[in-house]
Amino acid sequence: MGTSLRRYPDAITVLEAHVRELGHxxxxxxxxxxxxxxxxxxxxxxxxxxxxxxxKVCWEQIRLSHLALLEQGDWCxxxxxxxxxxxxxxxxxxxxxxxxxxxxxxxxxxNGRPRAGGMAQAGNECSAPVM
Numbered sequence: 001m002g003t004s005l006r007r008y009p010d011a012i013t014v015l016e017a018h019v020r021e022l023g024h025x026x027x028x029x030x031x032x033x034x035x036x037x038x039x040x041x042x043x044x045x046x047x048x049x050x051x052x053x054x055x056k057v058c059w060e061q062i063r064l065s066h067l068a069l070l071e072q073g074d075w076c077x078x079x080x081x082x083x084x085x086x087x088x089x090x091x092x093x094x095x096x097x098x099x100x101x102x103x104x105x106x107x108x109x110x111n112g113r114p115r116a117g118g119m120a121q122a123g124n125e126c127s128a129p130v131m
Contacts, residue, residue: 006045012058015042019065027078029089032070036097039066043101070103079105 005011015038022031042063047055069075082090083106098106 004045005041005047007048011047012055012062015062016065019062019069022066023069027069027072027075029078029082029087032075032079032082033089033093035066035069036093036101036103039063039070039101040097042066067101067103070101070105076105079103 005015008014018038019035022035025031042059047059049055070079079090079093083094094106097103
């Protein structure tokens with residue numbers, strides 16, 4: 001197994017490039033899972049050199065950039081559509097990652113399952129623009 005991101009000296013550079021590239025082609029289930037799991041990792045772990053000025057700030061900005069992708073309307077819509085058809089990747093994400101990150105696309109779900117009334121009646125919580 002390789003070096004973890006928290007120990008990798010160039011993690012900030014790599015993660016900044018990754019989040020830029022992740023958003024360009026548009027949302028897919030795979031990209032949604034990638035963005036959410038990286039955001040979760042960045043929430044739980046801090047860089048080894050976290051005493052360096054500005055490093056924690058950069059780490060947090062990258063975490064927020066991954067979350068901002070997931071909060072965009074088209075990403076929310078894709079996630080909701082995937083949950084409607086019970087895409088296993090997005091159902092796992094709804095169960096395992098989304099609650100801790102408080103992702104809008106998954107708020108109408110509890111334990112990965114739609115609330116009573118289903119998605120169509122739940123309203124579109126994801127159409128608001130992300131600032």
